[in-house]
Amino acid sequence: MTEDNSKHSPVMQKVKEHSVSSAVAVAGHPIHAMLVHFPIALIMATLGSDVFYWFTGDEFFLRAGVWSAGFAFWLGVAASLAGTAELLLVRGIRIRVGSWTHAIAAMTLLAIAASNWGVRLYFPEEVLPHGLALSVLSAIFAGVAGWHGGKLVFDHGVGLMVSPDE
Numbered sequence: 001m002t003e004d005n006s007k008h009s010p011v012m013q014k015v016k017e018h019s020v021s022s023a024v025a026v027a028g029h030p031i032h033a034m035l036v037h038f039p040i041a042l043i044m045a046t047l048g049s050d051v052f053y054w055f056t057g058d059e060f061f062l063r064a065g066v067w068s069a070g071f072a073f074w075l076g077v078a079a080s081l082a083g084t085a086e087l088l089l090v091r092g093i094r095i096r097v098g099s100w101t102h103a104i105a106a107m108t109l110l111a112i113a114a115s116n117w118g119v120r121l122y123f124p125e126e127v128l129p130h131g132l133a134l135s136v137l138s139a140i141f142a143g144v145a146g147w148h149g150g151k152l153v154f155d156h157g158v159g160l161m162v163s164p165d166e
């Protein structure tokens, strides 16, 4: 068990004074947290399609990869819009370094996801090996961005909307 040094830090005391409740939510459910599962799942599905295409040579997996990479990118954009709104609107989220670490990892992920879709649309013959390499990189960055997003929720309590009665 590590000691929580933030208890003694005057800076952390100030940071903790600000609310971290979600500003972009439906009936108490943050929209960003609802959306992020889709790009993450589709990024993994694209990697799966590439691996199956590599092993079988079946062009079905090539077509599946175009669709999953495209939806991974566009649903990632949708999730990022909700996440960016949280970041800009909620002071308690904006002043936490972890929020910016997560945002930078997520924007890098979006850039890789866009390139991955572009390769499939315009250069399908390049899916092996370049598309596969981009899929592996996307999966790694989905892990990094997701890990930091999870830390915001589970370590900092960001986006939790616990009613005062509970």
Ligand code: HEM
Residues within 6 Å of the ligand: 022, 030, 031, 032, 033, 036, 039, 040, 076, 079, 080, 081, 083, 084, 085, 086, 087, 093, 099, 102, 103, 104, 106, 107, 109, 110, 142, 145, 146, 147, 148, 149, 150, 152, 153, 158, 159
């Ligand atoms: C610039 C883009 C983004 C910003 C500014 C951002 C910001 C945030 C914020 C403020 C939270 C805390 C929860 C909330 O307030 O809703 C969060 C959570 C999270 N984010 Fe992002 N996000 C961005 C993009 C993404 C993307 C593209 C992904 C994954 C594909 C992602 C994955 C996650 C995950 C997994 C969580 C934890 C949700 C949970 O466990 O309920 N984020 N993000």
